[in-house]
Amino acid sequence: MVPRPHMRLDLRVRDLPFVLIGMGGGALALWEGAPAEITVFVAVLIMFDFRLRFWRRQA
Known part of the structure; x- marks a missing residue:
């Protein structure tokens, strides 16, 4: 897959x-019996800020 021109993914x-975040993920896993894979995925979504930016070229 090739990235599109004029598109940028910012991750911070x-x-x-x-x-x-670790305490919240551990509490969720203990409280609801959630698998560790789901808990880690949710913690990553909470921990990082994902931004997809599009822009146009100026003529």
């Missing part, structure tokens, strides 16, 4: 402490 860490 949010300003949330990692300890709170």
Whole structure:
């Protein structure tokens, strides 16, 4: 798959402490019996800020 021109994916860490994310993920897993794969995936979505940007060329 080739990236499109004029499209950019920005990925950056949010300003949330990692300890709170780990505690929240662990509490969710213990409370609901969720598998570790789901808990880690949700923690990554919470921890990172994903932005997809499109722009046009100026003539």
